[in-house]
Amino acid sequence: MSVDHVEPAESSGGAETVTTAAAASVTYYPIAPGVRLNVRSGPGTAYSVVRVLPEGSKVAIYCQTPGTTVSGPYGTSNIWDNIGSGEYVSDAYVHTGSDGYVASRCA
Template sequence: MSESVITPETADGTEAEAEALAGRTYVVAADVNVRSGPGSSYRKVGRLSAGARVTIQCQKPGETVTGPTGTSKLWDRIGSGRYISDTYVRTGSDGYVAPRC
């Protein structure tokens, strides 16, 4: 029997699936400021170093940013009031890899 893989495209919206998607960790590609919202105009609330691992709780569109992995308007919420541009995270995807915020 093969193991089922849950992706944002195949998830049916159950709470368990949302938790499974949000439970993955990803590597930060370069040093990045952590912001209080999805844009560089939001207050800086921290900083992550290249190589750090983050758990993406959810993602939402915001300011378009060009970073080490490309250009995107997606921002990753990594904690309450803590966002980083998806272009600084090695997710292996240009799209959503976690539930939308």
């Protein structure tokens, strides 16, 4: 069952910043070790799962928005990270190094 849960695994490290000609810079953040994380169609657990990130994944956060409150390895948060078009993950499972917003609010 792939829910927003934790299983033992090794840490995948910290955030990485990648710079390309197309984008000024995009920062990738690791998801919690040992987690297969549900990616949802909106900022909450009531939204459908559109895919599941494998263990050891890193995600780019394009914007953040409030949604369903979730408890995870990095605390309890109502912040949801937009990682692509129509793709959201709970910030409680993403190691951003902050309990608050690290990206702009989604429009």
